[in-house]
Amino acid sequence: MAKILYQLPKGTRDILPEEQPYWQYVEEAIRRVVQLYGYEKLDLPIFEETALFQRGVGEGTDIVEKEMYTFLDKGGTSITLRPEFTAGVMRSYLQHGLSNLPKPVKVWSFGPVFRYERPQAGRFRQHTQFNVEALGEQDPALDLEVMSVAWHLFEELGFKNLSFQINSIGCQKCRPKYLDKLVNYYERYKSDICDDCKKRLKKNPLRVLDCKNPGCQPVIEGAPPIVDSLCSECRTHFETLKGYLEDLNRPYSLNHRLVRGLDYYTKTVFEVWAQGIGAQNAVCGGGRYDGLAEVLGGPPTPGVGFASGLERIVLLLKQQGIILPHGNKPKVYFASRGKEAKRQIVRLLSDSRKNGIEGVMSFGERSFKAQLREADRRSVEYTLILGEEEIAQKGVLVKTMKGGTQEFILWDDLLSFLKTKGLGR
Numbered sequence: 001m002a003k004i005l006y007q008l009p010k011g012t013r014d015i016l017p018e019e020q021p022y023w024q025y026v027e028e029a030i031r032r033v034v035q036l037y038g039y040e041k042l043d044l045p046i047f048e049e050t051a052l053f054q055r056g057v058g059e060g061t062d063i064v065e066k067e068m069y070t071f072l073d074k075g076g077t078s079i080t081l082r083p084e085f086t087a088g089v090m091r092s093y094l095q096h097g098l099s100n101l102p103k104p105v106k107v108w109s110f111g112p113v114f115r116y117e118r119p120q121a122g123r124f125r126q127h128t129q130f131n132v133e134a135l136g137e138q139d140p141a142l143d144l145e146v147m148s149v150a151w152h153l154f155e156e157l158g159f160k161n162l163s164f165q166i167n168s169i170g171c172q173k174c175r176p177k178y179l180d181k182l183v184n185y186y187e188r189y190k191s192d193i194c195d196d197c198k199k200r201l202k203k204n205p206l207r208v209l210d211c212k213n214p215g216c217q218p219v220i221e222g223a224p225p226i227v228d229s230l231c232s233e234c235r236t237h238f239e240t241l242k243g244y245l246e247d248l249n250r251p252y253s254l255n256h257r258l259v260r261g262l263d264y265y266t267k268t269v270f271e272v273w274a275q276g277i278g279a280q281n282a283v284c285g286g287g288r289y290d291g292l293a294e295v296l297g298g299p300p301t302p303g304v305g306f307a308s309g310l311e312r313i314v315l316l317l318k319q320q321g322i323i324l325p326h327g328n329k330p331k332v333y334f335a336s337r338g339k340e341a342k343r344q345i346v347r348l349l350s351d352s353r354k355n356g357i358e359g360v361m362s363f364g365e366r367s368f369k370a371q372l373r374e375a376d377r378r379s380v381e382y383t384l385i386l387g388e389e390e391i392a393q394k395g396v397l398v399k400t401m402k403g404g405t406q407e408f409i410l411w412d413d414l415l416s417f418l419k420t421k422g423l424g425r
Contacts, residue, residue: 011116011125013311022314025324026157027110030130033153034108037145039132042107044088050078055295056087056264061204067115081114085131086264086289086305087296093135094298103136122281122312132286133305140241143268143288144248146304150272150284151250157313158322159283161275164245164252167227168238169206169259171266172291174231179205181224189219209257225256237267264289268304274316281316284308331423333375334361337368337387345386348396348414355415356425376401382421384414 008014015023034041050070057063069081082088089107092098098105109131116125132149134142147164154162170178183205190198194213201208209220230238245252260269269287286306293301317324332352334345345361352359360378362371375383385397395410398417409417418424 009125011119013124019314021324022317023310025317026310026313029153029156030108030110033149033156034132036152037106037149039106039108039134039149042089042092042109043111044082044085044092044109046112047079047081048088048091050080052087052091052296053080053083056090056292057084058204058264061207063115067117069114069116083113083115085109085113085129085307086133086292086303089131089133089305090135090289090292090296090298090301090303093301094293094296099136099299099301104134104142105136106132106134108132122309122315124311128310129307130310131305131307133303135301135303138237138288138290138302140237140268141244143237143241143304144244146286146306147245147250147270147272148248150286150306150308153308154272154274154283157317158320159274159316160320162251163273164250165255165258165271165273165282166242166245166252167255167258167269168230168234168267169226169265169269169287170230170234174229174234175206175226175266178224178226178229181229182206182208182226185223186219192216193219206259209259220257223256226259227254227256234267241268260285260287264292264295266290270306275320281312281319283312283316330358330360330378330380332357332359332382332384332418333371333378333380334359334384334386335368335371335375336362337385340391341386341388344391344411345384348384348386348411351415352418352424355419357415357418357423381423382418 050068053068054064059065063083068083071079073079089109093105111128112126113129114126117123119125132146134146151162151164169175183201186193186197186201186205186208193208193216194211196213197208197211197216200211208216209223211220227235227238242252258269258271259265265287267288267290269285271282271285274281274283284306286304288302288304290300290302292303293299334349336342336345349359349361360380362374366374372383381401383399383401385399390396390408393408393410394412395408396414397406398409399406415424
């Protein structure tokens, strides 16, 4: 047996044909939901100048320091494969004058993102992300709408036991005082925390609350909650959002450890959790980023959005045992006996496809028995059989695969017959 020369790069995967029904199911649900809420599609390049992410995401973040795929192009420009969408969305908003459109500007994006991190269940170094962004308004009702897009999507997909995890991380007015309080608290436990948290205390103190190191958990549990340090504007914004959630009977939990991993977040941060097997699973995360446009050199532009990984969504579909609608598999299979029969099948199959009937035929020199086995493996609804006898009578023998009944149908009547069975258009 020949040795396979090449394997997938670590942290990537092939989405095989058997997996595609899950992806198609999710993509179709996304398109229905974003249209319902009035969001328009925005496609972005897969790579951007590295400085966009350094400034937008933040130089003290794990993404910028550890996870970006960065290289020099042939012109000597530092380029990075996008690790997330939001910085690129804001760049596009500023560059193309989208601020002239009615506010809020509501867009969604879909495609691959790249992060060099440890692969794990539902997380890959190249993964597919769905993003929703609403730009130009600071209204907490817009926070609710963005959160509702996510909620509606996961309800539409059939997820059970949905709930929100929410927090407010303040703004540039109130956060500095909280960070001083947080750093002073952590000074007492420097010998107990991991090396990463020691570095974060200097570069990005808020990120210590998101540490997953087991030894840091008791320290995090005792840390002062940021909501106790919010300014009046941030507190009013957060209380209004919670009121909206209560009005809609959306279950939520206040999670003081939820800070998200990117520097551009302000005020609201949230995740949607859905019950998985044995543990809660965050299926999306996002929040408000009112200072991002200014960091990128633009005018003050509030924004709010979320991102969700398709791999994580598909994994949860399987964990929750959600039954998908039937995929677009071929409905009919043409089996032939002899070369003349095969010529006629080519014509009949062409006519069938023109009328929207999904069909396939046998290729090569397979025996008739082998063709019937293939039809069975493909799980088609009907097998259409042509041999010398059928050609002489200008018809086909139609075998219903469930039950095995057979009937003879003239060529001229075949399309009408198949349409009476619910096939085609």
